[in-house]
Amino acid sequence: MVTGSTEPTLPAVVRHLFPTIAGLPLGPLLTLSLRSLAGRQPRLFERLGEHRSACYFIDPVDLAFAFTVIPDGERSLVRVVRKSETATSSVLIRGPLLTLLGLLDGTLDGDALFFSRVISISGRTEAVLALRNTIEDAELRPADLLGLHGHLARLVDRGILGALNVARQMTDRNPGCEAPEA
Amino acid sequence: MTNARMELVCPAGTPATLRAAVQAGADAVYCGFRDETNARNFPGLNFSGEELAEGVRFAHDHGSKVLVAINTFARVNDVDLWKRAADTAAECGANAIIAADIAVLDHVAKNHKQIRLHLSVQAAAATPExxxxxxxxxxxxxxxxxxxxxxxxxxxxxxxxxxETEAFVFGGLCVMIEGRCYLSSYATGKSPNLNGVCSPPEMVSYDDEATSTAARLSGFTIDRYEPGEPVGYPTLCKGKFKAGGKTSYLFEDPVSLNAGGMIAGLKAAGVTALKIEGRQRGKGYVTEVVRAFRKAVDAVEEGGDAIEIDRILAGQSEGARQTAGAYSKKWR
Incomplete structure (x- = not known):
């Protein structure tokens, strides 16, 4: 089984490309993206049931900031927050960024990652399970989040997924990258 | 050996997993509705009526069957939920309903004669009588x-x-007489038999403590894990408890079933269908297991030997220790 200590994290050079928390436009952009996805695929959010109003604290351990996500369909809200701002969250999910992205695009098995402690989860287990099953069924591609279709969507998917693969290969070759303190 | 080819029956917790199982080679998939009528009633899992209809169309287009599990036991004065589930499954064109409750079986037998009835493992029927x-x-x-x-x-x-008989060959393993386990009810007030959920997730917690992580169910500590040690989902029957001054897995070791090496034996014993457990598992896992068992079943049907079957199934595990369960008669 994979253990947390061998799971690749972002190389330092990539981490430094991310801006600090101040002035990040990521929150509004991701909010817009999620709401737009809900408009196009409302059934996707129905699977969450009552847990669509839960607040998920997503903490990529190799970044300097975290996210809170309320996946409430067209009222979804994503905020970029400090790692200490966990008080209002129902669920805390922590793990390396590439691993968390792998969960989103379905290339990695959330159960295996949790049980082998590559990712850690605390809070309301039923909300985590609902989110995990919803993401499993959604089969999301990057283009879905960006609202793209047709040839452009295929091009973007190929580009982003290819880049993620390269990043994973790079980190596989450099497993010793040190994650910043959570 | 019997002449008919054995059917591979595979789990589908979501529409995406149904498609994955069919594409990986399932002869049939089994699934349930998003409510208490099936024994895998977990948040975010299962099908709406609309999703089932689409799933049936997809499976039939690819030559696979869909079996709908309506296999919990109906509550007094609330049988309509189970009857409506059976009606919806029939309307969606499912090939069979898997049921255990006599009221559900009776309703299907009287009102949906075109649909096959399969007796769920929850009925624990193990004698000719x-x-x-x-x-x-x-x-x-x-x-x-x-x-x-x-x-x-x-x-x-x-x-x-x-x-016909259908035998489990892979996945989670219960130690109790199926359909009669009350362990989860004692701890949580909910059971797989009535609510479709053993160890309901809203009562599960993982608590980081000074030197270990405790997995708890409704406040009861079911197991503890050292830092870095793989954790498990806390089910009472596979918990570690102290009794007589000794700490051990009191009821059953946390092992899962793998009877892959016994496919030929099960065929010779007259079994019609082989079932893979795991509707709660993701599509990556389902794809991998179904693909391996597809190859193994085909190899058995074509007269492959035990070494070949072992080679095909090497590496298949649920991430836990495995057992051939009662098939090998080492316990009971």
Whole structure:
């Protein structure tokens, strides 16, 4: 089984490309993206049931900031927050960024990652399970989040997924990258 | 050996997993509705009526069948939920309903004669007399065998009955007589039999403590894990408890079933269908397991030897220790 200590994290050079928390436009952009996805695929959010109003604290351990996500369909809200701002969250999910992205695009098995402690989860287990099953069924591609279709969507998917693969290969070759303190 | 090819019956917790199982080579998939009528009633899992209809169309287009599990036991004065589930499954064109409750079996037998009835493992029917009762009363065509029989007992059973049998070959393993486990009810007030959920997730917590992580169910500590040690989902029957001054897995070790090496034996014993457990598992896992068992079943059907089957199934595990369960008759 994979253990947390061998799971690749972002190389330092990539981490430094991310801006600090101040002035990040990521929150509004991701909010817009999620709401737009809900408009196009409302059934996707129905699977969450009552847990669509839960607040998920997503903490990529190799970044300097975290996210809170309320996946409430067209009222979804994503905020970029400090790692200490966990008080209002129902669920805390922590793990390396590439691993968390792998969960989103379905290339990695959330159960295996949790049980082998590559990712850690605390809070309301039923909300985590609902989110995990919803993401499993959604089969999301990057283009879905960006609202793209047709040839452009295929091009973007190929580009982003290819880049993620390269990043994973790079980190596989450099497993010793040190994650910043959570 | 019997002549008919064995059917590979695979789990589908979501529409995406249904498609994955079909594409990986499932002869049939089994699934349930998003409510208490099926024994995998977990948040975010299962199908709406609309999703089931789409899933049936997809499966049929690819030559696979869909079996709908409506296999919990109906509550007093609330049987309509179970009846409506059966009606919806029939309207969606499902090939069979898997049921255990006599009220549900009776409703399907009287109102949906076109649909096959399979007796769920939850009914724990393991004798010719019990199976005969269900076959004669409701026209049950197949019985899913409780995981307490050896291959010899299955062979003897098949000689005495004239309905098909389906045997679990892979996945989670319960130690109790199926359909009669009350352990989860004692701790949480909910059970797989009535609510469709063993160890309901809203009562599960993982608590980081000074030197370990405690997995708890409704406040009861079920197991503790050292830092870095793989954790498990806290189910009472596989918990570690102290009794007589000794800490151990009191009821059952946390092992999962793998009877992959016994496919030929099960065929020789007259088994019609092989079932993979795991509707709660993701599509990556389902794809991998179904693909391996597809190859293994095909190899057995073509006369492959045990070494070849072992090679095909090497590496298949649920991430836990494995057992051949009662099939090898080392316990019970």
């Amino acid at each position: 019990a199976i005969g009762f269900y076959a004669n009363s409701f026209g049950v065509r197949r019985v899913v065998l409780p995981r307490v029989l050896s291959i010899q007992e299955i062979a003897a059973l098949n000689r005495a009955i004239d309905v």
